[in-house]
Amino acid sequence: MEKELRLMKGNEAVAEAAIRAGVDGYFGYPITPQTEIIEYLMEANPAETTGMVVLQAESEIAAINMVYGGAACGKKVMTSSSSPGISLKQEGITYIAGAELPCLIVNVVRGGPGLGTIQPAQSDYFQATKGGGHGDYHLIVLAPASVQEMADFVDLSFELAFKYRNPVMMLSDGAIGQMMEKVYLSPQKERSKTIPEWATTGKPSTRERNIITSLDLDPNRQELFNRKLLAKYDEIREKEVRFEEFQCEDAEYILVAYGTSARVCQKSVQLAREQGIKAGLLRPITLFPFPTKRINELAGKVKGMLSVEMSAGQMVEDVLLSVNGKVPVYHFGRMGGIVTTPEEVVESLKSKLIGD
Amino acid sequence: MTEEIIIAGFGGQGVLSMGKIMAYSGVMQDMEVSWMPSYGPEMRGGTANVIVIISSERISSPIIKHFDTAIILNQQSLDKFESSIKPGGVLIYDGNGITRHPERKDINVYRVDAAEEASRMNSPKTFNTIVLGGFLKVKPIIKLENVIKGLKKSLPERYHNLIPMNEKALIRGEEIIKEVQKAL
Numbered sequence: 001m002e003k004e005l006r007l008m009k010g011n012e013a014v015a016e017a018a019i020r021a022g023v024d025g026y027f028g029y030p031i032t033p034q035t036e037i038i039e040y041l042m043e044a045n046p047a048e049t050t051g052m053v054v055l056q057a058e059s060e061i062a063a064i065n066m067v068y069g070g071a072a073c074g075k076k077v078m079t080s081s082s083s084p085g086i087s088l089k090q091e092g093i094t095y096i097a098g099a100e101l102p103c104l105i106v107n108v109v110r111g112g113p114g115l116g117t118i119q120p121a122q123s124d125y126f127q128a129t130k131g132g133g134h135g136d137y138h139l140i141v142l143a144p145a146s147v148q149e150m151a152d153f154v155d156l157s158f159e160l161a162f163k164y165r166n167p168v169m170m171l172s173d174g175a176i177g178q179m180m181e182k183v184y185l186s187p188q189k190e191r192s193k194t195i196p197e198w199a200t201t202g203k204p205s206t207r208e209r210n211i212i213t214s215l216d217l218d219p220n221r222q223e224l225f226n227r228k229l230l231a232k233y234d235e236i237r238e239k240e241v242r243f244e245e246f247q248c249e250d251a252e253y254i255l256v257a258y259g260t261s262a263r264v265c266q267k268s269v270q271l272a273r274e275q276g277i278k279a280g281l282l283r284p285i286t287l288f289p290f291p292t293k294r295i296n297e298l299a300g301k302v303k304g305m306l307s308v309e310m311s312a313g314q315m316v317e318d319v320l321l322s323v324n325g326k327v328p329v330y331h332f333g334r335m336g337g338i339v340t341t342p343e344e345v346v347e348s349l350k351s352k353l354i355g356d
Numbered sequence: 357m358t359e360e361i362i363i364a365g366f367g368g369q370g371v372l373s374m375g376k377i378m379a380y381s382g383v384m385q386d387m388e389v390s391w392m393p394s395y396g397p398e399m400r401g402g403t404a405n406v407i408v409i410i411s412s413e414r415i416s417s418p419i420i421k422h423f424d425t426a427i428i429l430n431q432q433s434l435d436k437f438e439s440s441i442k443p444g445g446v447l448i449y450d451g452n453g454i455t456r457h458p459e460r461k462d463i464n465v466y467r468v469d470a471a472e473e474a475s476r477m478n479s480p481k482t483f484n485t486i487v488l489g490g491f492l493k494v495k496p497i498i499k500l501e502n503v504i505k506g507l508k509k510s511l512p513e514r515y516h517n518l519i520p521m522n523e524k525a526l527i528r529g530e531e532i533i534k535e536v537q538k539a540l
Contacts, residue, residue: 007379007380007383007389007391007509032395033395118395174395175392175418175419178393179390179391179392179393179418180376180379180390180391180392181391181415181418182383182388182389260418260419263416263418263419264416264419266416266417267416267417267420339419341417341419341420341421342416342417342420343421
């Protein structure tokens with residue numbers, strides 16, 4: 001079937017894509033700048049069409065624990081929020097990671113710390129990629145840079161979540177959530193009737209009971225479990241790295257940026273090249289796993305890299321580790337809900353890496 | 357072809373919806389579009405603005421600081437965005453309530469007194485469509501038929517009876533826009 005063309009906000013695209021991907025349940029709590037997700041779902045009322053449950057919980061904490069319950073039953077379930085709300089969900093998220101359950105968490109990031117601002121930011125990179133909750137765990141983190149990707153990554157997230165029995169986070173931001181672009185929507189998928197073998201949906205006489213838990217009081221068994229998780233993360237690092245390159249072939253300087261910053265940097269590359277500076281852009285699509293290997297390869301061919309983020313400098317640490325001292329690496333970014341302009345990036349590239 | 361536009365005015369003047377009609381019209385003409393609204397505290401009373409980009413190519417940054425065209429609907433927005441227009445670019449403004457008129461000499465300035473015209477036409481709600489008509493006269497980047505299609509797409513069906521009135525407003529906007537100054 002042909003894809004349907006619409007003009008939508010990023011938030012609306014997530015919601016519509018969730019219905020079409022055959023998601024079983026959405027549990028959320030409103031917060032700017034992502035409230036359109038739950039608004040759209042409530043208005044669409046998919047309970048009457050696909051049977052998808054849409055529920056406004058009493059709090060973010062309730063919502064993530066509903067996701068925990070739904071995921072334990074083998075269902076395709078998701079939640080969404082923005083930075084302060086995602087902080088509230090962290091306990092549930094680490095439990096879900098510890099219980100090895102698939103789900104989707106969408107974070108439409110706003111500026112922090114604390115309640116911060118409702119304007120776009122990328123200051124939740126550490127929280128998304130380095131844990132967020134307690135314990136040794138990783139989410140798979142996807143970073144959409146367009147309304148189209150907001151839609152496409154819903155399906156991809158569930159594919160990865162079920163493949164690895166691991167929670168997936170879509171790390172978006174207020175700009176992509178609020179802006180409208182063209183989006184081609186996939187046809188409606190039916191909700192899956194297959195129940196994964198590990199799901200807790202009642203014990204038949206043919207097998208042992210399934211247990212979903214993140215608790216094991218025996219240190220030896222817990223360490224074995226930790227090692228199993230590490231092996232899974234290694235497999236994800238090996239197989240699931242995704243990135244996009246823009247004019248990197250002959251580049252002397254590489255900008256590394258994701259999400260909204262990557263869109264800004266695409267324009268910066270054009271502006272820099274108009275001034276005779278051979279710039280290129282590497283856009284990580286997965287933030288965990290990070291495109292470490294590719295950045296290390298590129299570091300062998302260029303004079304320097306600039307990590308551009310709407311934060312005080314978070315992803316730059318992963319760029320530094322990837323480059324491993326081969327060339328200078330700097331960070332440039334605006335904070336407080338201010339979106340970097342393409343011109344500022346070029347100025348920063350010149351002052352930090354090129355000199356006059 | 358890439359046209360980078362900012363529309364700015366008071367909340368409630370139809371700034372965001374004018375941008376939406378433009379974006380939908382661009383889609384109807386098979387162009388790439390982006391629509392990036394201010395959604396911050398401004399929206400909750402005060403000024404509202406939206407950046408619309410219409411292009412024949414893939415759009416890079418949806419957030420920009422320099423514009424080909426600024427459509428300005430109040431004094432605060434004129435003060436804020438006059439300096440953001442590219443040299444040789446276009447400024448379209450409604451003179452209603454403007455006490456300090458545009459001062460730059462290196463831009464093309466047009467005036468469309470849409471508020472006055474809308475009340476004369478006895479349909480204050482078509483104010484933003486009159487402005488849009490004026491814009492299309494200066495920058496005919498989208499065909500009228502595609503704007504009508506865009507209107508149909510962006511208005512909920514229960515308002516489709518308002519389309520003929522909006523079509524009239526578009527044409528009226530084309531008629532009443534005046535060139536105030538050619539860029540030096």
